[in-house]
Amino acid sequence: MPQLIIHRSVKILWRIFFIGLGTFILLILLINWGVFGYMPSLHELENPQAALASEVYAADGTLMGKYYLQNQDRTYCEFKDISPNVIHALIATEDVRFYQHSGIDPKGTIAIPFYLLIGKKRGSSTITQQLAFNLFNGHRASNPLIRAFQKLKEWILAIKLERYFTKDEILALYLNTVPFSENVYGIKNASRTFFNKDPDALDVDEAATLIGMLKGTTLYNPRRNPVASLNRRNTVIERMADAGFLTRQQAAAYEAQPIRLQYNKLDHNDGIAPYFREYIKEAILKPWCATHKKADGSSYDLYRDGLRIYTTINPRMQQHAEEAVARHLSALQKVFNAQSYIKNGSAWKGYQQVLIDAMKSSDRWQAMKDAGMSDREIEQFFLRQRVPMRVFAWNRTAGGVRNSIDTVMTPMDSIKYMQQFLQCGMLVMDPESGEVKAWVGGDDFRYFKYDHVNINTKRQVGSTIKPFLYYLAIANGFTPNTVVPNQPVVFPDFNNYSPHNAENDTATYVTLAQGLAESLNNVAAYLIKIIGPATFANFLKNKIEIQSPVPPYPSIALGSPDISVYEMVRGYTIFPDKGILTEPLLITRIEDRNGNILQSFAPQKRDVINERDAYTMVQMMEGVVNHGTAVRLRYQFGFTGDMAGKTGTTNDYTDGWYIGFTPQLLAGVWVGCDHNFLHFTTLANGQGANTGLPIWGYFFQKVFADPTLGITQRASFEAPPSYQNPIMNSNVQPYPSTGNAVPPAASEAQNLGSGSASDYLHPNQQPAADADQKDPRKPKALMPPPPEKHRP
Numbered sequence: 001m002p003q004l005i006i007h008r009s010v011k012i013l014w015r016i017f018f019i020g021l022g023t024f025i026l027l028i029l030l031i032n033w034g035v036f037g038y039m040p041s042l043h044e045l046e047n048p049q050a051a052l053a054s055e056v057y058a059a060d061g062t063l064m065g066k067y068y069l070q071n072q073d074r075t076y077c078e079f080k081d082i083s084p085n086v087i088h089a090l091i092a093t094e095d096v097r098f099y100q101h102s103g104i105d106p107k108g109t110i111a112i113p114f115y116l117l118i119g120k121k122r123g124s125s126t127i128t129q130q131l132a133f134n135l136f137n138g139h140r141a142s143n144p145l146i147r148a149f150q151k152l153k154e155w156i157l158a159i160k161l162e163r164y165f166t167k168d169e170i171l172a173l174y175l176n177t178v179p180f181s182e183n184v185y186g187i188k189n190a191s192r193t194f195f196n197k198d199p200d201a202l203d204v205d206e207a208a209t210l211i212g213m214l215k216g217t218t219l220y221n222p223r224r225n226p227v228a229s230l231n232r233r234n235t236v237i238e239r240m241a242d243a244g245f246l247t248r249q250q251a252a253a254y255e256a257q258p259i260r261l262q263y264n265k266l267d268h269n270d271g272i273a274p275y276f277r278e279y280i281k282e283a284i285l286k287p288w289c290a291t292h293k294k295a296d297g298s299s300y301d302l303y304r305d306g307l308r309i310y311t312t313i314n315p316r317m318q319q320h321a322e323e324a325v326a327r328h329l330s331a332l333q334k335v336f337n338a339q340s341y342i343k344n345g346s347a348w349k350g351y352q353q354v355l356i357d358a359m360k361s362s363d364r365w366q367a368m369k370d371a372g373m374s375d376r377e378i379e380q381f382f383l384r385q386r387v388p389m390r391v392f393a394w395n396r397t398a399g400g401v402r403n404s405i406d407t408v409m410t411p412m413d414s415i416k417y418m419q420q421f422l423q424c425g426m427l428v429m430d431p432e433s434g435e436v437k438a439w440v441g442g443d444d445f446r447y448f449k450y451d452h453v454n455i456n457t458k459r460q461v462g463s464t465i466k467p468f469l470y471y472l473a474i475a476n477g478f479t480p481n482t483v484v485p486n487q488p489v490v491f492p493d494f495n496n497y498s499p500h501n502a503e504n505d506t507a508t509y510v511t512l513a514q515g516l517a518e519s520l521n522n523v524a525a526y527l528i529k530i531i532g533p534a535t536f537a538n539f540l541k542n543k544i545e546i547q548s549p550v551p552p553y554p555s556i557a558l559g560s561p562d563i564s565v566y567e568m569v570r571g572y573t574i575f576p577d578k579g580i581l582t583e584p585l586l587i588t589r590i591e592d593r594n595g596n597i598l599q600s601f602a603p604q605k606r607d608v609i610n611e612r613d614a615y616t617m618v619q620m621m622e623g624v625v626n627h628g629t630a631v632r633l634r635y636q637f638g639f640t641g642d643m644a645g646k647t648g649t650t651n652d653y654t655d656g657w658y659i660g661f662t663p664q665l666l667a668g669v670w671v672g673c674d675h676n677f678l679h680f681t682t683l684a685n686g687q688g689a690n691t692g693l694p695i696w697g698y699f700f701q702k703v704f705a706d707p708t709l710g711i712t713q714r715a716s717f718e719a720p721p722s723y724q725n726p727i728m729n730s731n732v733q734p735y736p737s738t739g740n741a742v743p744p745a746a747s748e749a750q751n752l753g754s755g756s757a758s759d760y761l762h763p764n765q766q767p768a769a770d771a772d773q774k775d776p777r778k779p780k781a782l783m784p785p786p787p788e789k790h791r792p
Contacts, residue, residue: 052076052306052593053189054285056277058313059435059588063192065271067281069303074185076306076593079172082187082199085207087171092243093211093236095127099167103128103158125154127174132157134177175199180210181217181224182265194222196262204246205254208236222259230259273318275441275451276311280586283455285309288590292598306593312435312585316706317428321438321667324698325424326403329443329671330394333422335685342420342678351677358415382411389414392421392447403444418447420678424671425452425459425565426695427584431576431666434585434603438667438699452670458548458562459670462648462688463519463629464657465559467617468544468571469536470516473527474613480513480620489525491554499525499558513620517628519647521558528557543608544571545581559648568659569668575621575644576661578720579614581606611720618644618717619725629689630658637697639704641713647693653686654679658693663715665703669695 053068053075068074091098103126125133132154161170180190187210191199195206202210212232213220222229234255241251271277281302289300289307300307341347348355359365359382368378386408390398393405409417421443428438441451451457474480486507491497499521515523528536533552540546540556548563550556566584573582583604590598621644624630629647633639645660654676659668671691673679680686703711719725 051304054302054305054307054309056280056309056311058272058311058315058318060315062272062315064273064311064313064315065277067277067285067302074176075188076176077172077186077188077199079168082172082175083202083207085202085204086175086187086199086211088240088243088245089204089207089211089236090127090171090175092239092245094130094214096239096243098127098171101126103160103162104155126158128158128161128170129154131170131174131177132161134174178214179217180213181221184265193265194261194263196264204237204240204250205233205257205259208240208254209233209259212236222261223263226259233259269446272315273313273439274445275453276313276436276439276586278445278449279439279441279451279454280309280311284587285590288599300598307598308591308593308595310588310591312437312588313439314437314709316709317437317703318439320702320706321426321428321440321699324695324702325426325440325443326394327698328694329422329424332671332691333394336422336680337420339681341681345416347420347678348416351675354419354675355412355415358419359412362411362415364411384410386410391417392444394443401446403447419675420673421448422671422673422691423448423450423452424669424695425457426667426669426699427453427565427569428665428667428699429569429573429584430664431573431582431661434573434582434605436584436586437665450674453565455547455564455566457564459564459655459672460559460650461561461563461568462559462650462655462657463524464568464646464648464659464668464688465540465556465561465563466516466519466524467575467621467646468540469524469527469531469557470512470620471609471613471617472531472536472539473512474616475609476531478512480511480616482512483509484512484515484523484526486510486515486520486522487526488522489529491525491529494554497554499555513623516620516646517623517626519624519629524557525554528554533557540571543581544574546571559650565668565670568657569666572659572661572666572668574608575614575617576663576666576717577605577614578611579607579609581608612723615717615720615723621645622717625660629687630660630693632689632693633660633697636694637701639697639700639713641704642716643700644717645696647688649683649687649689652676652679653681653683656686656688656691658688658696660693660696662700662711662713663717664711665700667696667699669693671695 051069051074053066055066055075056064058064066075135157165173175187177186179185180187180193182193184190184193187199190210190213191197191202191206194210195202209222209229212229212235213222215232219225220229220232222233237246237251237254240246241248246254285302285307289302292300294300294305336342359379365378365382368381373381387410388406388408389411390401390404390406391409391414392403394403396403396405398404398406423442424440425442426438426440427436429436439453441453442448452459473482478484486501486509488498488500501520501522510518510520510523512523514520533554533556536556537550537552540550540561546561546563546567548561548567550561550563553560570581570584574580585601585603587601589600592598622642624646625633625639625643630645633643641662643660643662645658648655648657648659654672656671657669659666661667669692671688680691684690703709704713
């Protein structure tokens with residue numbers, strides 16, 4: 001009888017064993033088939049994809065910045081580019097039998113119950129299992145039953161990964177997916193962030209520091225918890241010695257060293273040319289990704305597909321440009337703030353709605369609304385409650401952040417404070433190739449996101465528009481030596497609009513070259529009267545490709561249209577580039593994560609005016625620098641080489657411009673406040689020669705002094721073949737008056753502005769074009785002659 005009971009018990013045990021084994025095998029199969037949740041396909045296993053940041057590179061290969069998903073800054077790195085020190089530290093710490101198992105470590109797995117019995121917690125996941133978890137699970141379940149299913153899934157995936165990848169490939173995949181604190185993912189980003197070097201250059205102690213962080217990315221962060229990080233690093237070094245990767249003497253030497261961080265975290269606010277990176281993201285890269293497909297038919301994802309974008313930015317020129325802006329604006333801001341209407345706050349009289357709009361669009365307002373506060377309560381808080389805050393300030397540093405200061409003020413005062421800063425837009429490009437070398441969209445991207453170079457940011461351009469008008473005069477038979485009336489001109493069909501020169505200008509007639517050099521409004525008004533507003537507007541739109549609205553009013557001769565820095569600098573390329581309009585080139589190529597070229601970009605050029613007329617305009621614009629409104633480039637900055645350009649100043653000194661070029665480089669600068677009612681009150685302070693021009697000057701001083709750039713003052717403008725310089729002839733007869741001249745005694749004291757559309761009748765209300773055509777003194781050609789054949 002006892003033997004029968006034993007026999008039945010054994011039989012039952014075997015039955016339970018086989019049923020359990022069958023159930024386990026069935027469970028594994030069901031998990032593998034995806035019955036209990038998603039399982040990646042064979043294709044996904046062979047092509048595991050972690051979200052990779054797209055990287056932006058400068059012309060010399062310098063990393064400028066990245067585009068990545070929030071909290072997932074990850075860059076791919078191949079195994080050959082990872083230091084053996086990193087590999088040894090990882091294996092010694094996480095999976096010492098990595099090269100002996102096939103995804104699951106039987107010895108480590110079997111040992112788990114024994115460790116639990118003695119009260120010790122021990123992880124058993126191999127590197128391959130951790131990789132499977134990182135790629136296909138993403139979060140660790142707290143429910144024990146669900147976690148058990150996750151574990152089984154990890155085992156299956158680990159075995160499959162071992163089948164499809166070599167051990168080295170698994171290590172590289174793992175190191176590219178793990179987090180290293182502060183939203184930094186992957187060994188490449190971690191080594192650059194904490195030690196400012198690539199992962200193939202990491203020393204033993206540096207590698208141990210980074211691998212030690214994997215156990216607790218916040219707890220063992222060397223920047224935030226240096227003591228804990230040091231202890232953890234030394235533990236990793238000990239394990240490297242235990243595994244035979246180091247001798248005990250070597251381990252002791254490394255353990256005795258402190259952690260020497262070279263922290264260099266790149267975020268979108270930092271890096272090289274942040275305004276430029278934001279512009280190409282929105283204007284070029286997002287549209288490009290939407291219209292270009294990957295092999296699987298899906299569109300490229302800028303934030304996940306690890307694209308490599310190579311740009312034309314020159315890091316040294318970008319640095320020189322930013323330093324020139326900071327040098328001048330930091331000093332100019334003091335002059336601006338010293339104005340009485342800024343100091344006493346009367347500048348905001350009548351503009352309270354601007355403050356209200358800024359208040360309601362702030363993060364603080366939204367947070368207080370979310371907290372349930374009423375509009376009235378929030379407004380009182382903004383007006384009365386002084387709170388600690390960090391704001392922008394030139395040449396100050398707070399908490400390691402440049403151009404910052406910690407202070408206490410009411411939120412409303414902080415809005416006024418920030419709105420009253422002068423801003424700048426500066427674009428530098430090679431006029432022949434179109435390559436954009438530098439792009440400064442504002443004072444500091446961290447505080448001011450509005451880009452003042454962006455093609456959609458329009459400002460009144462003032463006299464910088466005059467070279468285009470003067471070109472039309474040259475194309476229609478004028479020469480630099482043509483004598484023209486320097487007297488006020490009236491436009492009866494436009495509400496008797498009559499612009500004037502600055503005071504104390506008594507010359508009755510001047511040459512055309514003198515009119516441009518001294519930026520005489522009377523001469524510009526005379527030319528627009530002769531050429532016609534509609535003709536000039538059409539030339540700007542159809543030839544110079546000004547996309548901004550240009551209404552056919554006489555005031556466009558003085559720069560009344562609102563046009564972007566981008567468009568104006570592009571338009572000026574016709575002068576140094578011998579009559580060719582050159583589109584700014586921002587990107588040279590886009591590659592995928594593996595370095596395959598997806599698209600290359602070439603300069604886009606179009607003949608607009610003939611080469612002889614372009615060179616004539618260059619000579620006239622040299623006069624602006626040599627003895628005109630930009631002469632301070634000679635006496636203040638000491639430049640001796642060939643250079644040309646044009647200043648610009650608008651109504652009430654709201655906008656100050658300077659666009660100038662040398663034979664090798666073209667740069668445009670705008671300076672002003674974001675709100676037009678905030679401006680300088682005197683010509684001396686607010687003119688373009690005092691606001692925009694000095695930035696141009698400081699920049700070119702640095703460029704000429706930098707031998708690595710190859711930009712020299714010895715370069716000269718080349719005259720076209722068989723070009724004959726016009727010789728001044730004192731017997732040249734002046735073009736006759738338009739018949740609308742105002743007697744000198746009737747001219748106003750000063751009117752440097754360019755007016756606005758409200759000053760004039762709509763062109764449909766009068767036959768302006770017909771009237772122009774009836775003027776027998778007007779040259780017959782209304783548009784420039786066709787350009788010469790394109791020159792290589």
